[in-house]
Amino acid sequence: MLQYSIKRILMAIPVVMFISFIVFYIIQLPPGDYVSSYSAQMMAAGDVMTQADMDQMRSNLGLDRPVYEQYAIWIKKIVLHGDFGYSFNYNKPVMEVVKQYMGLTLVVSFVTMAFQYLVAIPIGIYTAVKQYSAGDYFFSGISFLGMATPNFLLAIILMYLSYTWFGDPLLGLFSNEYVNAAWSMAKAVDLMKHLVIPVIVIGLASTADLIRVMRGQMLDELNKPNVITARAKGLSETKILFKYPTRAALNPIVSTFGWSLSSIFTGSTITAIVLNLPIQGPVMYKALLGQDMYLAGSWLLFMALLTVIGTLISDILLAWLDPKIRTEFRGN
């Protein structure tokens, strides 16, 4: 098991290297660079940059060198100094921008993830056990609606409802008086309140999806002969339900665990813009628009890393959960 984990981690390194190069290359692909988009902005503001100014700026930022050289310098700094480069937009090192948004991004993501699994798994089990009951139809209806409703629309509806019922659309993650306040109990409670809408909006589609997957898995498992065997042994229905079908149905759910984290990160961008959340989605969006290449590149690299780590975690979890896979490791 440990050996397998180490092997998998070592295998992940070249994957991440390769992804980082592709990421960097893709960011370079669109015509123009930060300097040209900067000069366009200046132009719009009524200022004029000469060609010489632009060349000067390019060489200052190192943008006049070939792509592979820029990439090499970028990677070298990351590996040796943990320096991800400089964000032109924010006029700060990338790491500082990342740090500023990372905390809340992680909070929103993990709460959303917890929401998805904690809601979807019990409902999935319930709808399978009570197949074709009124409750099943109710939750199935809700989950189809959830899958079909666009995030931004749901965000707007919930904001509207919150405004008409509580007099506050709950925009952002904090009320005005807490935005710059130090952390306190009251601020945490305020954050919780503001998390409700984003978590529902970001998580609903995946939750609905998970409910369907869990329900289908459970229906499969409930009809397996091992359930009849368990019944013939004299076990109670509750014990059977949790020990056999539920346990087996969790495996495919766990195997998607890894990707769900990165999909929450990327999937929340539009919601974050609509709800004005101070998390990474909008920052990333601006960085891509403004060709703020090191910031965008670092975020993309980070996402890729998350996916790789997530898959790794999923695989290890699955190996831990599924005896068949475990035996295969031991065999190798």
Added chain:
Amino acid sequence: MTTQTAQTANKGQSLLSVQDLKIRIQMDKGVMHAVDGVDFEIKRGKTLGLVGESGCGKSLTSRSIIGINPKECETTGIIQYDSAMDSSEPLDLLSLHPNSKQIRSIRGRKIAMIFQEPMTAFSPMYTIGNQIMEAIRIHRTKNKKEAKKIALEMLSKVGISDQEKRFNQYPHEFSGGMRQRAMISMALSCNPELLIADEPTTALDVTIQAQVLELMKSLQQEFGMAILLVTHDLGIIAQMCDEVAVMYLGKIVEQAPVRELFSNPKHPYTKGLMKSMPRLGGGKGQRLDSIEGSVPMPIDMPPMCGFYDRCKDRIEGVCNARAVRKTQISEQHSVKCFLYSDERGGEPQ
């Protein structure tokens, strides 16, 4: 075991008697009479074979005894169970709620079951040991160590060597035969007085099949239990059973002691089954007989013999006009066929 035999003396011969068992399943096309008025009796320590082709209702019949059929099955009739393991009064198992404590204390303890597919009948998620110990810990001892000791003993009884290692292995690490042995050890771990074996060797190859049957037989002698053996294989019936009930389309069409049935089959269906069996000295290159046609669906059947369409000896206007009743050929031999019925009169030529 000794107490079991002592108490048996005070009880009648009959361990389980099934009377007019009917199982109906509501389908889109109508009500399916999957099991339609089945009667049989299992005697203490004896083996009853329930033979028939796929879909004749034999599995449903056997599972209804311990109430583990799917909830779509509407079951009526009486399943009188007279346990000798305690001094309890005879009990109608069908009157118990399938989820009740009472029936659960019988399942696995007094009446155990083994299934056709040992691969899917075990959960792939838990070790064999875990799954064997489960029944022991419900019915015999709460103590984990003691339960493990019993489980290891049972594994050695069914001929599994290196039990300590096997105990901690998962079903996929067992071969098919070993898995069925483990399944038998699980079923017998609580010394049941009735073992229901639903096609126990169908998924195994022939040599392993013989071993498993031998094992069942010797364990039956050791434990003194009765067996209800459900199978489609007449060879297994001949080898294992004391009595046989032949099932066709939800009904028992013929019932007799095993020698009597093989030497003197009465029902055209039983005769057909016998003819379709290969036998030694049957002549080289000779083709086996088969029963023509296929089994109809028992949905909205008019009152007639279910075998009518496939029967070589059918009597038009009789067999397809009325429901057949049981005719007693001798004290222990009964058949459901108009050829032997007074309602038609006379023996067939």
